[in-house]
Amino acid sequence: MIPREVAVFGILVPSLLFVFLLSVVIHVGVDWLCGHFGVYRRVWHPALFRLCLLVCIFGALALLLY
Amino acid sequence: MNAPSASAGTPDAGPPSPAQRARAVAQDWIANEGQRWIFVIKTLTAAFLALWIAFLMGFDSPRSAMMTVFIVALPSSGMALEKGVYRFLGTIAGCCAALAIVGMFPQQRALLFLALALWVALCTAGAAQMRNARSYGFVLAGYTACMIALPAIAAPLQVFNLAVARVTEISLGILCAAAINDALFPRHQTTQLVQTVRGLYLSFAQLCHDAMHGRLDDEQMERLHLRFATDVAALESNRSAAFFEAGDIRTRSQQLYAFSAATMVALTTFHTLHQLMQRLRQRGDFLVPDLLAPLFEAFSDALLVTDMPARTAVEAGVTRDKFAALQRRLPQFVTEARRDFGQQPHTAQQQLDLETALELTQRFQQEFAHLIAVYHELPGHLTDRPSKVAVPVLPYSAKTPPMIAVAAGLRAALALLILALAWYGLNWPSAAGAVILTVVFCALASSSPNPEQMVRKTTEGFALAVPFAFVCAFYMLNHVEGFLMLVLSMAPFLAVSIYATTWPRMLGIGTGFNLMFAQIISPENMMRFNVVSFFNDSIAQIIGLVLAVLMFALILPSHRQGSRRHIAEAMWGETLRLCVSDRPHLRHHFESRMRDLLNQLNMGIRGTAGAATRRTLNQAITLLELGHAVLDLRALAAQWQERHPARLAVDTCIAALAAYFRQPQPQRHAQAVAATGTAMATLQRLQVDTGNTLQQRAALQRALADLHLINTSLRDASLQPPARASASPHVIQGAAHDPA
Secondary structure (H helix, E strand, C coil): CCCCEEEECCEEEEHHHHHHHHHHHHHHHHHHHHHHCCHHHCCCCHHHHHHHHHHHHHHHHHHHHC | CHHHHHHHCCCCCCCHHHHHHHHHHHHHHHHHHHHHHHHHHHHHHHHHHHHHHHHHHCCCCHHHHHHHHHHHCCCCHHHHHHHHHHHHHHHHHHHHHHHHHHHHCCCCHHHHHHHHHHHHHHHHHHHHHHCCHHHHHHHHHHHHHHHHHCCCCCCHHHHHHHHHHHHHHHHHHHHHHHHHHHHCCCCCHHHHHHHHHHHHHHHHHHHHHHHHCCCCCHHHHHHHHHHHHHHHHHHHHHHHHHCCCCCCHHHHHHHHHHHHHHHHHHHHHHHHHHHHHHHHHHCCCCHHHHHHHHHHHHHHHHHECCCCECCCCCCHHHHHHHHHHHHHHHHHHHHHHHHHHHHCCCCHHHHHHHHHHHHHHHHHHHHHHHHHHHHHHCCCCHHHCCCCCCCCCCCCCCCCCHHHHHHHHHHHHHHHHHHHHHHHHHCCCCHHHHHHHHHHHHHHHHHCCCHHHHHHHHHHHHHHHHHHHHHHHHHHHHHCCCHHHHHHHHHHHHHHHHHHHCCHHHHHHHHHHHHHHHHHHCCCCCCCCCHHHHHHHHHHHHHHHHHHHHHHHHCCCCCCCCCHHHHHHHHHHHHHHHHHCCCCCHHHHHHHHHHHHHHHHHHHCCCCCCHHHHHHHHHHHHHHHHHHHHHHHHHHHHHCCCCCHHHHHHHHHHHHHHHHHHCCCHHHHHHHHHHHHHHHHHHHHHHHCCCCCHHHHHHHHHHHHHHHHHHHHHHCHHHCCCCCCCCCCCCCCCCCCCCC
16 A cells, blocks of 8 residues: 655655656566567557557556555 | 548449549549548547547636647657657646746746746757657646746746646647547558668668679769668668657667667768779779679679569569678689789789788678668567577667757747747737747747748648638637537638648648647637737737847858758768767767767758768768777777787877867878878788788788778868868867767
8 A cells, every 4th residue: 555645855746656657667567578578470560559558557556556 | 531432432333444544543542532531630630639538627718728639740640649649748847947946936036947948048049959759748848838928927827827727728629630540541651660670771772782793873873872871870860760659669779779770870881882893993993893703793683682682572582692692602703803803913002902802891791781680570479589689789879969959959949038028018908929829939940940931831821720710719619519520610711721730841831820720719618709909919929039030140040950050070070989988889979969960960951962072972972981980990909908009000000080070180191191001001011921820911901901992081172171271171179079
């Protein structure tokens, strides 16, 4: 359980923003791996697949942390 | 979308031939117009999605999100993502700078403006220096700081809110544009990249084939060199855009760098060989060209797959095998050529020509074999590749001559300061808009070779948008209730102008229209309808653009992208560096810098190239030949002992060359030519010396070939200093302390 908002130097920042940034970082890594191992050659719509990956990672992290 | 399918449904009645014709028409329509309308629908969807979310979240100025979508809307998803990422980074940097500047000088207007001008100058200079998608991030970092700091002058406490709002709105716009562009009917940059790579190889192989058959004259060769430089630059920009797409391009960067580096090197060697043959033929000396004709025949045969060069990387496998076979036959060719040559009466000069040509042929064979290997490997699976490349290949990097970049920075900073003074004097509430817009366009257009035209097109778009925005705002939007009706009343105008942006000639006007339309209608949750501020703002925006054109015309007008004088200076500076610098990767730097300068020269050419431009172009090409010989010579000299007479001779010669490149004057040119002559004589004397091993003789022979090449290049018409020494004073100040 993390609070909804985190104070950074006295500024309230929604903690979901940090979760989002974290999931973007993870997504970049997963994306690189997918490119390296040719996963994108096997999916129908690589861009949509990638977008869904991001949504899944973000959703999973947010659900885990809240 | 639905439009293409409707027209595709028409050809179902009548005899087959009209039906087929109708289908062909429909397919043609889908391929051309259909793609444009898909783009329009994508952009509109993204724009209104961003606007809707901004309304929902209650942002201060939802129009920023919408305008971001229009700015980021580019035909391929890779380009859109790339621009989005750099726009985001630039915005963040600009906001931080604005916060710092306003925080440091909240009460000091003069200091605040000076600090802001300094920041803008740095950012704009950085942008003008790079000329790629990253430069857009720099531009943005500069003008975002203005956008946030200027409205905050009256209320410094608001600056943090302004910055946060700006970042939020921009990121919202970028996210919407990126998601829609990438997921909905994407057009992949990767396809474009594959086309560019194929085109580059095909045109290079065709060039070699045609030149070996003597089908290219000098003028065609010049044009091909320019086009080649443009293609190499396009390859790099395509690669950097495709980097952001889903796929494996990002793991293939090394391969693509290796490909473009290999093509550049091979083209230079080939051109040197070709030029040597041409000079001999022009002199009426056909002995060496005739001897080498069968060798060239074999080369041009190996280049073709059936009746044209390999069109794809898979076909290139055939060429690779042919080149491998050629490599096995090459020593025999060389021995035969030497034997035939020995049987005919010849001079020492011709002997040197033959040896140089043979040396170049072998080098070209190796380089082309390397190129074809890299090309053939490109489509293979990454996991199939044996191992990582041991030596990382450096990227091709575009760099504007520093003086142009500095001038761009100065211009933007001066524009800001002058207009700030005028704003202070005028006391016009809308003037801030004009100041911001002038700075924005001074920065944006500084990477364009024709800034006036770019700004003029945008101005036309802005001016055109005002009446339509007036109709839309004061006759339609004031009757409107709800978001759907807002979309319906704005979309028709925007659809037409987005459609216009898909035509290259209308791009500037269409983009200007979109931005101005969103800017002055300014859709908000609580719409404000104020005719006075509507006209004040629109006049201010247009004045801002006109002032930007004025700034380009008034402040340092000759320092612009593609300026011939600066490019020529940079070229001589690069060649000088070859003679004096000891940095690693000199050859790669030299190749990519020269191609980049050629590309810039090409950007600056409008219509047909003038005599002066063609002279610069020829100089660039000759310097390329010469530069390689200089590098090779220096590498050979480094192998000899410190006090070896050959090394001393070569060092003296290089010093004379460096002196000439530092100051291209007739006297120094004569000295350089004489120095190469002396060095050649010394080396020839050493060669006759019997004490040498076979290896030493080979090194001497190679050095002689290099010296011979340098000598002939120096005597080339393009490198002869002009009769009037003052006509082109290439006194290079920048070269001595050239930034690394």
